[in-house]
Amino acid sequence: MKINGTSFRSVWVDEKDLWSIHIFDQTRLPFSLDILRLTTVQDVAHAITSMQVRGAPLIGAVAAYGLALALRTDSSDTSLEQNATMLAATRPTAINLRWALERMLNTLRPIPPENRVSAAYAEALRICNEDAAQNEAIGKHGLKLLQDLAAKKEKGQRLNILTHCNAGWIATVDWGTALAPLYMAHDLGLNVHVWVDETRPRNQGAALTAWELGSHGVPHTVITDNAGGHMMQHGQVDIVIVGTDRVTRNGDVANKIGTYLKALAAQDNKIPFWVALPSTTIDWRIADGIRDIPIEERAASEVTHVQGRMTDGKIGSVQITPDHSPAANPAFDVTPSRLVTGLITEKGCCPATESGLLGLFPNHT
Numbered sequence: 634m635k636i637n638g639t640s641f642r643s644v645w646v647d648e649k650d651l652w653s654i655h656i657f658d659q660t661r662l663p664f665s666l667d668i669l670r671l672t673t674v675q676d677v678a679h680a681i682t683s684m685q686v687r688g689a690p691l692i693g694a695v696a697a698y699g700l701a702l703a704l705r706t707d708s709s710d711t712s713l714e715q716n717a718t719m720l721a722a723t724r725p726t727a728i729n730l731r732w733a734l735e736r737m738l739n740t741l742r743p744i745p746p747e748n749r750v751s752a753a754y755a756e757a758l759r760i761c762n763e764d765a766a767q768n769e770a771i772g773k774h775g776l777k778l779l780q781d782l783a784a785k786k787e788k789g790q791r792l793n794i795l796t797h798c799n800a801g802w803i804a805t806v807d808w809g810t811a812l813a814p815l816y817m818a819h820d821l822g823l824n825v826h827v828w829v830d831e832t833r834p835r836n837q838g839a840a841l842t843a844w845e846l847g848s849h850g851v852p853h854t855v856i857t858d859n860a861g862g863h864m865m866q867h868g869q870v871d872i873v874i875v876g877t878d879r880v881t882r883n884g885d886v887a888n889k890i891g892t893y894l895k896a897l898a899a900q901d902n903k904i905p906f907w908v909a910l911p912s913t914t915i916d917w918r919i920a921d922g923i924r925d926i927p928i929e930e931r932a933a934s935e936v937t938h939v940q941g942r943m944t945d946g947k948i949g950s951v952q953i954t955p956d957h958s959p960a961a962n963p964a965f966d967v968t969p970s971r972l973v974t975g976l977i978t979e980k981g982c983c984p985a986t987e988s989g990l991l992g993l994f995p996n997h998t
């Protein structure tokens with residue numbers, strides 16, 4: 634996507650600096666657009682755990698490059714296996730991380746150690762290119778849904794889309810999942826408006842989605858996480874579209890904490906609730922999301938404190954709870970498939986069911 638007229642991806646290798654990788658430091662947005670240069674596998678692991686990079690497809694792509702960086706130092710079998718295990722443990726919920734590392738291992742294991750480094754960079758780049766292409770395809774399929782809804786509206790009325798967390802281009806290599814159809818609709822002149830859930834505790838909606846949409850000129854309004862149900866009851870939401878960190882073969886959806894409540898409110902108000910994902914987010918090995926998807930528990934300090942720009946212009950955090958009140962911080966929840974209207978994938982849209990998914994991806998029967 635473009636920032637001030639220049640095209641960027643969310644992770645890239647600079648032609649003048651071939652062995653390092655570059656990312657945007659997402660902990661600094663929307664206040665400061667800082668590029669970070671990662672040169673070791675430890676840098677990559679830190680970037681993922683500290684959420685300098687985040688979003689399911691992006692952490693998979695960055696971890697793939699992390700393995701390439703590790704092999705530059707030591708390309709032995711032991712290094713390959715140990716670093717893949719270390720990177721896979723950086724965040725537990727998004728399956729894309731494990732998917733990318735397994736793909737790297739399958740590619741690299743048969744290659745002699747002395748040839749592994751260039752093969753690793755090449756495979757990581759292929760993962761990035763495929764992610765960008767898949768998200769663009771998701772955008773086209775999702776666009777059709779938006780066009781159909783817009784056609785039912787009276788002339789001049791805006792189409793209101795609600796989204797949760799950030800499933801935009803900086804959560805993927807390019808385009809985004811949930812936001813890709815919105816970018817395409819806006820670019821085609823559709824009158825779209827996005828309700829952006831702030832997405833406590835880390836505020837990915839308020840900080841990242843609002844920044845992305847604003848940079849692209851897409852009309853949007855940030856709302857508190859608790860406002861969505863009210864908006865739906867008052868006819869202010871035409872469709873909900875979110876991304877996901879893991880979808881089971883039955884169509885259960887793990888996404889940022891609070892997604893489930895939006896799905897419940899959407900069902901109560903008969904509003905379509907769609908989930909956009911590349912097929913790399915499907916965990917074909919499990920069916921019951923509530924039982925089997927591991928939910929990341931993050932630091933209590935993310936709940937007890939809020940980060941923002943201080944009056945002196947510096948980025949800092951302030952405490953919002955009493956000194957001794959404990960806080961719990963489950964980072965994701967699972968929306969059961971029965972609450973999901975459908976899935977938007979790179980192969981098209983389908984019901985959130987095993988047969989729906991297998992119809993698009995028959996190799997997984």
Ligand code: MRU
Nearest residue numbers: 687688689798800804876877889
């Ligand atoms: O904790 P995060 O910020 O990595 O969580 C991200 C999300 O929940 C996104 O909605 C999801 O990864 C889909 S990204 C295209």
